[in-house]
Amino acid sequence: MxxxxxxxxxxxxxxxxxxxxxxxxxLIYIGSSAEKPEVATxxxxxxxxxxxxxxxxxxxxxxxxxxDTIHILGWAYDSNNNAPLSQLIICANSKYIAVNYGxxxxxxxxxxNNSSSALGFEVSFSKALLQDENGYMADHLEFIGVTPSGQFxxxxxxFIKEPTLPNVPVHEKNYEIAEGGICVxxxxxxxxxxxxxxxxxxxxxxxxxxxxxxxxxxxNVYAKFGNHTLVxxxxxxxxxxxxxxxxxxxxxxxxEIPTALIKDPSVTTFEIIGVGxxxxxxxxxxxxxxxxxx
Numbered sequence: 001m002x003x004x005x006x007x008x009x010x011x012x013x014x015x016x017x018x019x020x021x022x023x024x025x026x027l028i029y030i031g032s033s034a035e036k037p038e039v040a041t042x043x044x045x046x047x048x049x050x051x052x053x054x055x056x057x058x059x060x061x062x063x064x065x066x067x068d069t070i071h072i073l074g075w076a077y078d079s080n081n082n083a084p085l086s087q088l089i090i091c092a093n094s095k096y097i098a099v100n101y102g103x104x105x106x107x108x109x110x111x112x113n114n115s116s117s118a119l120g121f122e123v124s125f126s127k128a129l130l131q132d133e134n135g136y137m138a139d140h141l142e143f144i145g146v147t148p149s150g151q152f153x154x155x156x157x158x159f160i161k162e163p164t165l166p167n168v169p170v171h172e173k174n175y176e177i178a179e180g181g182i183c184v185x186x187x188x189x190x191x192x193x194x195x196x197x198x199x200x201x202x203x204x205x206x207x208x209x210x211x212x213x214x215x216x217x218x219x220n221v222y223a224k225f226g227n228h229t230l231v232x233x234x235x236x237x238x239x240x241x242x243x244x245x246x247x248x249x250x251x252x253x254x255x256e257i258p259t260a261l262i263k264d265p266s267v268t269t270f271e272i273i274g275v276g277x278x279x280x281x282x283x284x285x286x287x288x289x290x291x292x293x294x
Contacts, residue, residue, distance in 0.1 A: 042080065042150035048112075049076035049088075049143055049155055071124045075108045076101070078147045084118050087146040091154060092130050092138040099123040099143075160258065162229045165222060165273065171281035183207045184272065184288055192289040193270050198259050205270070206254040208240045211277045215246045219279040221253045225290065226267040230255055263292045 051074040078085050090097040103120030112119075130138040142154030184207040187193050195203055209221050221232040235252030262270070271285040 040150035042147055042152060044078070044080050044152065048079070049145065050074050051157060068127050069124055070127055070130075071122075073120070073122045075105050075119045076121060076143070076145055077108070077112060077114055077119045078145065079112070080147065080149065082113070082115050084114075084116050085145045086148055088121055089144045089146065090123065091142040091144060092140075093132045093136070095129050097123060097125050097129070160228075160230075160261075163222070163231050165224075165229060166220075166275060166279065166282070168275070168279070169281050170284060171276060172284050183209075184270075187288050190289070192291050194291040195259065195262055196291050196293055198263070201259060203257045203259045203262055204254060205257060206235070206252070207272070208237045208252045209272065209274045210240070210244070210246055210251040211274075211283075212244075214277045215244070216277045217248055217250045218277060218283075219275040222273040222275070223255050223257075224271040224273060224285070225257075225262055225269065226264055228261055230257065262290065265292065267292060 051072060053073045054070070076085055076088055077083070084102060088099040088101040090099060099121045100123055101121040102118040103122060104117050105120035106117045108114065108119045109117040132138075138159075140156050140158045142156050144154045145152045184193065184205060186204075186206060193205060205223070209218055210216060211218055217234070221234075223230045223232065232253035232255055234250055235254055236249050237252035238249040240246070240251055241249040261267075267290050270288045270290050272288070273285045274283040275281070276283065
């Protein structure tokens with residue numbers, strides 16, 4: 001059971017009831033970011049919250065890309081008093097969402113030796129609440145735990161960001177390594193990515209890619225698997241630069257992927273898509289088989 005520790009010290013504003021949002025009567029509230037209650041900050045070195053699922057997936061980061069509604073389940077407790085929290089609130093873009101807290105979680109009670117089993121929570125709300133008046137979409141949620149003695153600072157949970165591929169022509173390209181192109185270093189000899197034995201919350205897939213015509217790094221590298229699209233984090237790869245006589249070393253890439261997403265049974269292929277140096281075309285995607293079950 002993964003545990004994420006509560007940190008210390010952020011307030012929430014006076015709350016105004018907006019609406020009821022799901023069949024469990026979780027309430028949605030909107031508050032002003034300028035207001036803050038006169039509640040003491042409580043220090044606690046052993047206070048925990050865990051998100052078990054977000055929109056059906058167990059993941060470190062929150063996947064909100066494929067639904068208009070966000071549905072989150074998990075648990076939290078106040079170990080200062082070995083008891084449930086008084087309240088659990090989510091904050092996004094200065095909007096506050098009251099969580100349906102106090103659900104039965106006897107498994108958590110046993111694991112934490114708590115005095116109560118009312119430690120679970122569930123909440124559903126519209127993704128539209130994440131957008132502010134200027135159109136800015138929040139990139140994370142903050143969970144704020146409240147106890148009879150005060151409040152804990154928010155636990156921040158980031159959203160998985162899924163970009164839209166650029167709408168540019170496909171440039172047919174041979175990706176044989178001898179001609180440059182794309183390589184996933186942790187694919188196996190059969191050009192498959194085996195995640196069947198992965199037990200960590202995230203899976204790292206990494207390699208290198210370059211434009212073999214200009215001998216330079218690409219504008220961007222994307223991955224597509226199932227209905228997900230991610231953009232790579234660029235890395236330095238002087239070894240590849242030297243091996244192919246390239247103009248620069250910024251040709252490495254990595255994807256840190258929530259394991260639950262790539263181990264979904266519907267995911268059978270992993271595509272690497274490179275956008276040319278000038279951003280005017282996409283190279284032919286290179287596909288890898290995904291082995292996600294033993």
